[in-house]
Amino acid sequence: MTVLGIETSCDDTAAAVLVDGHLQAHTVITQLDHDAYGGIVPEVAARLHERKIVTAVRQTLDRAGCELSGISALAVTYGPGLAGALAVGVAFAKGLSQALSVPLVGVDHMEGHLWASFLDPLQAPFSGPFLCLLVSGGHTHIWRVNAAGDYDLLGRSRDDAAGEAFDKGARLLDLGYPGGPALQAAAADGNDQKVRFPRPMAGTEHCDFSFSGLKTALLYYLRDAAPDARATDADIAASYQAAIVDCLMDRLQSAVRLSGLRQVCVAGGVSANLLLRQRLDSWSGREQIPVRYPPQEFCTDNAAMIALAGYHRLQAGQSAGMELPIVPNLSLAGRG
Amino acid sequence: MKLLALETAYDICGAAVLVDGAVVAVREERAPRRQNELLGLQVAAALQEAGLDVRDLDAVAVSSGPGSYMGLRIGMSYAKGLALGGDLAVIPAPTLAVLAHGQPAELQWVAAWSHRDLFYAARRNAGGLEPVQSVSGAELDALAGRDGLLAYLPEDRKALLSVPLSDTCPSAEKVGIFVLAKGLAPVADMAALVPDYFQNFQVRSSHHDDS
Numbered sequence: 001m002t003v004l005g006i007e008t009s010c011d012d013t014a015a016a017v018l019v020d021g022h023l024q025a026h027t028v029i030t031q032l033d034h035d036a037y038g039g040i041v042p043e044v045a046a047r048l049h050e051r052k053i054v055t056a057v058r059q060t061l062d063r064a065g066c067e068l069s070g071i072s073a074l075a076v077t078y079g080p081g082l083a084g085a086l087a088v089g090v091a092f093a094k095g096l097s098q099a100l101s102v103p104l105v106g107v108d109h110m111e112g113h114l115w116a117s118f119l120d121p122l123q124a125p126f127s128g129p130f131l132c133l134l135v136s137g138g139h140t141h142i143w144r145v146n147a148a149g150d151y152d153l154l155g156r157s158r159d160d161a162a163g164e165a166f167d168k169g170a171r172l173l174d175l176g177y178p179g180g181p182a183l184q185a186a187a188a189d190g191n192d193q194k195v196r197f198p199r200p201m202a203g204t205e206h207c208d209f210s211f212s213g214l215k216t217a218l219l220y221y222l223r224d225a226a227p228d229a230r231a232t233d234a235d236i237a238a239s240y241q242a243a244i245v246d247c248l249m250d251r252l253q254s255a256v257r258l259s260g261l262r263q264v265c266v267a268g269g270v271s272a273n274l275l276l277r278q279r280l281d282s283w284s285g286r287e288q289i290p291v292r293y294p295p296q297e298f299c300t301d302n303a304a305m306i307a308l309a310g311y312h313r314l315q316a317g318q319s320a321g322m323e324l325p326i327v328p329n330l331s332l333a334g335r336g
Numbered sequence: 337m338k339l340l341a342l343e344t345a346y347d348i349c350g351a352a353v354l355v356d357g358a359v360v361a362v363r364e365e366r367a368p369r370r371q372n373e374l375l376g377l378q379v380a381a382a383l384q385e386a387g388l389d390v391r392d393l394d395a396v397a398v399s400s401g402p403g404s405y406m407g408l409r410i411g412m413s414y415a416k417g418l419a420l421g422g423d424l425a426v427i428p429a430p431t432l433a434v435l436a437h438g439q440p441a442e443l444q445w446v447a448a449w450s451h452r453d454l455f456y457a458a459r460r461n462a463g464g465l466e467p468v469q470s471v472s473g474a475e476l477d478a479l480a481g482r483d484g485l486l487a488y489l490p491e492d493r494k495a496l497l498s499v500p501l502s503d504t505c506p507s508a509e510k511v512g513i514f515v516l517a518k519g520l521a522p523v524a525d526m527a528a529l530v531p532d533y534f535q536n537f538q539v540r541s542s543h544h545d546d547s
């Protein structure tokens with residue numbers, strides 16, 4: 001089965017071709033125009049998707065060596081995201097699926113992230129339910145993935161997302177944006193024992209997160225530390241990063257205990273973090289719990305993960321009709 | 337020539353199939369904010385009634401604005417997907433020109449309600465339409481004067497205007513008829529095609545502030 005995936009939920013126009021769940025080619029055209037506005041402007045995003053969508057699809061098909069006539073199904077993100085941006089992808093995918101007479105399946109953007117780890121051709125897929133720690137700029141979730149389209153939310157951040165904690169920390173330390181990579185780089189030569197930051201929620205018997213106290217602790221440290229006693233920026237960054245990663249590991253372990261599931265994947269922008277990956281690897285070895293993460297390029301928004309989630313839905317016999325709605329506030333929680 | 341025509345620029349959502357100049361099937365309804373859910377179904381039903389497949393078509397004509405941003409976006413993006421998959425030509429049809437087509441020449445102005453008290457308006461002349469503008473009801477009254485105005489607006493907005501109104505209404509059928517009557521050419525590269533939003537989107541200054 002050859003699936004063409006399309007993703008336009010925010011500021012990336014993306015397309016991907018998968019054959020039987022294996023990635024052939026993908027394209028991400030990132031909109032740079034928003035930088036001038038200091039944030040994503042929804043109407044600008046929608047108009048840029050309109051200019052790029054055909055190009056993204058054509059390029060992807062070219063790179064995959066795939067003819068339009070070879071496509072057997074389409075998968076498209078129908079939420080959550082910006083209404084106008086989503087509309088471009090959904091309407092385009094409807095027209096294309098109708099012209100090709102192939103099924104169309106709607107994918108939740110967050111659902112795409114849940115499957116992103118399995119885009120790595122070297123990683124064997126899990127069989128049966130697994131846990132997914134989804135950590136991005138806007139979300140910190142732990143999901144139980146039962147099957148395609150069947151997900152239970154086990155825990156979430158009660159305040160800031162993990163990526164936000166990185167971004168806000170990096171801003172306080174004047175490290176630039178996006179904060180995650182900048183903070184990781186600054187922490188590289190630092191001693192993570194130098195500053196003792198709190199680990200909110202650690203040790204609790206649920207799977208929720210909290211990061212706002214951590215950010216506040218950093219703020220106070222920077223404000224109150226006596227100049228001669230103050231740690232170096234590298235030490236502060238290392239200590240702060242270690243605190244975030246400790247929280248993620250603690251909550252993930254809590255989820256493993258509470259759910260009894262012993263296969264784990266990680267997804268979202270923060271899953272690119274090297275310290276997190278190191279900690280996961282050693283935990284995985286120690287506990288004999290297989291852990292998967294996405295290839296770096298699939299940690300952030302892309303259409304390959306949408307095509308893959310769509311592929312699993314199609315395999316499970318699901319597809320959408322021409323009525324597929326656009327749902328800007330779509331939520332995976334509370335379904336199935 | 338087998339043509340599919342689409343109209344989604346305002347609250348009328350529809351699809352029409354024209355074969356050799358004759359309208360053979362139409363699906364259309366007033367469906368504010370439901371274009372996304374409806375359009376594909378309408379196209380499928382109209383094609384079925386016409387006994388045609390997407391790939392039997394030569395071209396898709398689409399109402400290209402100005403109009404509702406969301407409506408235009410859905411119609412145009414859908415048309416591009418259909419055209420890519422069915423190897424069809426895409427022909428954009430300026431919405432106000434479609435509204436004015438075949439209407440009495442004495443009515444020199446054509447307008448459609450946009451939002452609040454604003455209208456998209458254009459002056460008709462021998463060559464077609466002079467560049468479109470966005471004007472308030474009061475400005476439109478002054479422009480159209482006693483000549484009267486060809487207009488598409490909801491009943492509850494008619495109080496915004498005092499000039500005598502002559503009703504017109506968007507429809508997929510008119511899009512098709514207009515495109516054929518004017519012999520409009522398809523665009524060379526539909527990848528670059530975007531609706532005529534008429535206005536460049538202005539980012540309000542608040543967007544600059546909240547970085």
Ligand SMILES: Nc1ncnc2c1ncn2[C@@H]1O[C@H](COP(=O)(O)OP(=O)(O)OP(=O)(O)O)[C@@H](O)[C@H]1O
Pocket residue numbers: 135136137138139162163164166167178179180181184268269270271272273274299300301
């Ligand atoms: N190496 C890294 N270490 C830590 N954080 C990182 C790293 N790389 C990226 N991030 C963080 O990941 C986030 C971006 O991830 P992503 O693009 O998945 O999220 P988003 O699109 O902002 O949010 P969402 O998808 O939830 O709406 C940012 O907060 C960024 O700082």
